[in-house]
Amino acid sequence: xxxxxxxxxxxxxxxxxxxxxxxxxxxxxxxxxxxxxxxxxxxxxxxxxxxxxxxxxxxxxxxxxxxxxxxxxxxxxxxxxxxxxxxxxxxxxxxxxxxxxxxxxxxxxxxxxxxxxxxxxxxxxxxxxxxxxxxxxxxxxxxxxxxxxxxxxxxxxxxxxxxxxxxxxxxxxxxxxxxxxxxxxxxxxxxxxxxxxxxxxxxxxxxxxxxxxxxxxxxxxxxxxxxxxxxxxxxxxxxxxxxxxxxxxxxxxxxxxxxxxxxxxxxxxxxxxxxxxxxxxxxxxxxxxxxxxxxxxxxxxxxxxxxx
Amino acid sequence: xxxxxxxxxxxxxxxxxxxxxxxxxxxxxxxxxxxxxxxxxxxxxxxxxxxxxxxxxxxxxxxxxxxxxxxxxxxxxxxxxxxxxxxxxxxxxxxxxxxxxxxxxxxxxxxxxxxxxxxxxxxxxxxxxxxxxxxxxxxxxxxxxxxxxxxxxxxxxxxxxxxxxxxxxxxxxxxxxxxxxxxxxxxxxxxxxxxxxxxxxxxxxxxxxxxxxxxxxxxxxxxxxxxxxxxxxxxxxxxxxxxxxxxxxxxxxxxxxxxxxxxxxxxxxxxxxxxxxxxxxxxxxxxxxxxxxxxxxxxxxxxxxxxxxxxxxxxxxxxxxxxxxxxxxxxxxxxxxxxxxxxxxxxxxxxxxxxxxxxxxxxxxxxxxxxxxxxxxxxxxxxxxxxxxxxxxxxxxxxxxxxxxxxxxxxxxxxxxxxxxxxxxxxxxxxxxxxxxxxxxxxxxxxxxxxxxxxxxxxxxxxxxxxxxxxxxxxxxxxxxxxxxxxxxxxxxxxxxxxxxxxxxxxxxxxxxxxxxxxxxxxxxxxxxxxxxxxx
Numbered sequence: 001x002x003x004x005x006x007x008x009x010x011x012x013x014x015x016x017x018x019x020x021x022x023x024x025x026x027x028x029x030x031x032x033x034x035x036x037x038x039x040x041x042x043x044x045x046x047x048x049x050x051x052x053x054x055x056x057x058x059x060x061x062x063x064x065x066x067x068x069x070x071x072x073x074x075x076x077x078x079x080x081x082x083x084x085x086x087x088x089x090x091x092x093x094x095x096x097x098x099x100x101x102x103x104x105x106x107x108x109x110x111x112x113x114x115x116x117x118x119x120x121x122x123x124x125x126x127x128x129x130x131x132x133x134x135x136x137x138x139x140x141x142x143x144x145x146x147x148x149x150x151x152x153x154x155x156x157x158x159x160x161x162x163x164x165x166x167x168x169x170x171x172x173x174x175x176x177x178x179x180x181x182x183x184x185x186x187x188x189x190x191x192x193x194x195x196x197x198x199x200x201x202x203x204x205x206x207x208x209x210x211x212x213x214x215x216x217x218x219x220x221x222x223x224x225x226x227x228x229x230x231x232x233x234x235x236x237x238x239x240x241x242x243x244x245x246x247x248x249x250x251x252x253x254x255x256x257x258x259x260x261x262x263x264x265x266x267x268x269x270x271x272x273x274x275x276x277x278x279x280x281x282x283x284x285x286x287x288x289x290x291x292x293x294x295x296x297x298x299x300x301x302x303x304x305x306x307x308x
Numbered sequence: 309x310x311x312x313x314x315x316x317x318x319x320x321x322x323x324x325x326x327x328x329x330x331x332x333x334x335x336x337x338x339x340x341x342x343x344x345x346x347x348x349x350x351x352x353x354x355x356x357x358x359x360x361x362x363x364x365x366x367x368x369x370x371x372x373x374x375x376x377x378x379x380x381x382x383x384x385x386x387x388x389x390x391x392x393x394x395x396x397x398x399x400x401x402x403x404x405x406x407x408x409x410x411x412x413x414x415x416x417x418x419x420x421x422x423x424x425x426x427x428x429x430x431x432x433x434x435x436x437x438x439x440x441x442x443x444x445x446x447x448x449x450x451x452x453x454x455x456x457x458x459x460x461x462x463x464x465x466x467x468x469x470x471x472x473x474x475x476x477x478x479x480x481x482x483x484x485x486x487x488x489x490x491x492x493x494x495x496x497x498x499x500x501x502x503x504x505x506x507x508x509x510x511x512x513x514x515x516x517x518x519x520x521x522x523x524x525x526x527x528x529x530x531x532x533x534x535x536x537x538x539x540x541x542x543x544x545x546x547x548x549x550x551x552x553x554x555x556x557x558x559x560x561x562x563x564x565x566x567x568x569x570x571x572x573x574x575x576x577x578x579x580x581x582x583x584x585x586x587x588x589x590x591x592x593x594x595x596x597x598x599x600x601x602x603x604x605x606x607x608x609x610x611x612x613x614x615x616x617x618x619x620x621x622x623x624x625x626x627x628x629x630x631x632x633x634x635x636x637x638x639x640x641x642x643x644x645x646x647x648x649x650x651x652x653x654x655x656x657x658x659x660x661x662x663x664x665x666x667x668x669x670x671x672x673x674x675x676x677x678x679x680x681x682x683x684x685x686x687x688x689x690x691x692x693x694x695x696x697x698x699x700x701x702x703x704x705x706x707x708x709x710x711x712x713x714x715x716x717x718x719x720x721x722x723x724x725x726x727x728x729x730x731x732x733x734x735x736x737x738x739x740x741x742x743x744x745x746x747x748x749x750x751x752x753x754x755x756x757x758x759x760x761x762x763x764x765x766x767x768x769x770x771x772x773x774x775x776x777x778x779x780x781x782x783x784x785x786x787x788x789x790x791x792x793x794x795x796x797x798x799x800x801x802x803x804x805x806x807x808x809x810x811x812x813x814x815x816x817x818x819x820x821x822x823x824x825x826x827x828x829x830x831x832x833x834x835x836x837x838x839x840x841x842x843x844x
Contacts, residue, residue: 032723040760044452049434082352083506092524156563163560166526252554257526270723
């Protein structure tokens with residue numbers, strides 16, 4: 001297992017290298033630059049700025065410089081948010097996104113998994129249709145629709161919860177954004193769990209378990225549940241990486257200081273270093289989460305072993 | 309049945325939530341914290357690096373220049389208690405108040421201004437607003453790296469006397485001294501902390517408030533600066549600024565009472581706001597012009613004045629402000645807004661002509677230029693992805709169609725759009741401009757040959773001559789007339805397509821006093837206070 005983990009981590013290095021290289025050059029070929037704004041700078045000032053950020057050097061040189069700094073853990077200064085380094089921005093915003101995303105994925109699992117199981121066990125019943133109908137709604141309605149509705153109804157009209165703001169992560173401020181983030185995940189997880197459970201319940205080993213005279217509860221809890229979770233687990237890897245790195249929509253609508261907006265805003269502002277920092281951070285998380293998923297596979301499915 | 313009940317409850321809640329807020333009058337509440345929604349996350353809290361109003365709202369509270377602004381946006385003495393101007397208008401002598409202090413208790417001296425202005429102009433800083441000080445002797449050459457910073461025309465005669473030498477008389481020079489770019493910055497803190505000097509704990513400032521907390525994209529908090537020379541006149545205990553870039557979210561949080569002031573109202577909620585919160589809504593003119601630039605560089609079809617005039621004639625500005633922007637902005641028939649002080653500029657001669665007459669003239673001009681519906685002119689309009697203004701180019705295309713103009717719309721994100729504008733890679737492009745200071749030259753300079761923001765590539769020696777002459781004229785009346793002549797030249801050339809003058813819609817809690825509408829849209833927190841018994 002340890003050798004396998006080490007191998008996977010070693011394999012992640014070329015993957016990340018490719019991601020970083022492609023992103024670096026993609027950003028630079030995008031039209032427009034970090035200093036193109038409503039107020040056009042005099043050419044002399046712009047040249048000074050380009051020199052200060054080493055943008056006047058040939059592109060391969062800039063790439064080597066960036067990689068050199070990256071190896072020392074330096075993401076560089078943000079072009080747009082001049083008073084912060086990219087590392088500071090990520091370190092300040094990530095705990096917020098992690099807390100929101102972690103709670104949202106937790107909520108999605110607590111609600112989505114049982115819903116999927118219930119729908120699978122009562123296949124083609126009214127309960128099944130209702131659960132799947134709601135799930136379909138959850139998937140179809142995007143969070144930029146759900147979030148403002150939640151803020152308006154529960155924040156403004158009923159005044160039960162704050163309509164926005166972080167407030168140091170106080171519980172009332174977390175409720176609406178967590179729900180808005182979780183709704184789509186609940187829907188995905190419920191649908192996935194249902195399909196997987198139905199497939200498992202039709203397998204030979206379940207027929208054998210039933211033939212052995214086990215109760216339905218034992219069949220489900222001891223035999224059907226674990227293998228049914230495999231597709232959900234493989235979905236959760238990238239989903240968790242995605243959700244804990246924040247959502248630009250949720251952060252804007254609820255005014256939260258997470259890192260979700262950095263990717264979009266960084267790209268729009270041509271804030272090269274901020275985009276690259278976010279890409280590297282997200283890339284590392286994806287690699288790690290996928291590794292965790294693979295390791296969990298072996299825990300859930302006895303047929304999968306990573307022995308040498 | 310249940311749905312109807314729910315809707316009833318919802319409507320009742322809406323009424324309760326949007327009903328009139330309590331109001332009172334009397335003594336200020338000394339323990340009040342003001343919550344200001346503030347557009348966007350500042351790119352920097354260094355007053356010399358910020359470029360947007362969301363930055364100057366904060367730096368204007370944290371720092372004070374030689375001059376300051378009152379609640380009405382008028383100039384008042386700041387660090388300078390008084391000043392003298394030489395007869396030729398070239399030398400300003402500022403007498404600094406002796407009780408001006410940094411937030412660490414050290415005095416603000418003339419030397420601080422010398423340091424700050426040299427820093428602003430240093431090529432290494434790359435400040436976008438360095439050009440504001442170009443009227444000062446040698447400033448331009450220093451900024452372009454051609455001269456040493458020490459040659460700048462600013463001198464600390466003693467701790468409390470500062471002399472400034474200008475290259476030419478500049479009537480609006482005092483206006484520039486209330487702009488955050490020209491504010492003093494703390495040399496010691498900058499030397500000690502480098503680019504981290506703007507972080508809480510490192511920053512030393514000389515304004516009515518001092519920085520205590522900055523959570524990027526969360527909030528910025530500043531508390532009253534006890535060392536400020538007018539600390540006794542500041543009512544608020546602290547101000548918290550929230551970078552809320554979603555106008556709808558800001559409105560929600562204003563309605564719940566989380567925000568005391570918000571700096572924009574979504575267009576589609578304006579009618580609701582007018583009906584439901586009339587005491588909180590303020591719609592007032594701003595010093596800004598929304599116009600489209602015609603690319604007049606060599607080879608462009610828009611070098612033909614007849615086409616530019618025809619497009620201006622066929623544009624129905626009132627329809628755009630009434631049906632699209634919906635803020636009742638004054639239609640613009642010129643470049644310089646009506647609200648600019650000490651300036652009475654010209655308008656297009658057809659401004660008051662009936663539409664039929666204008667359309668007939670426009671058709672004739674297009675025909676003379678060789679275009680008609682049978683032989684259409686193909687044009688492109690470039691614009692930025694912006695929900696508030698993206699429908700305007702669509703309307704223009706429809707308005708120009710009867711002239712035989714076939715428009716293709718090109719929508720880009722801001723970085724791509726401004727890169728195209730800079731490279732002259734467009735035909736007609738959106739070019740909004742909001743004044744940095746209250747002077748007509750801030751608009752008219754946009755059309756001088758070769759200046760960075762002359763997007764159109766407009767070039768007319770007579771125009772340049774008039775603006776240069778105005779720049780050297782000390783008599784305000786004569787200077788205004790020269791600038792008006794220059795603007796007339798611009799309009800005669802139909803050099804731009806002005807659409808409307810900016811109007812700002814904001815919400816201010818009726819619990820606040822000391823907030824006043826003003827065309828610069830500058831509202832220093834030091835003047836704002838809660839009515840008695842309504843603070844937190």
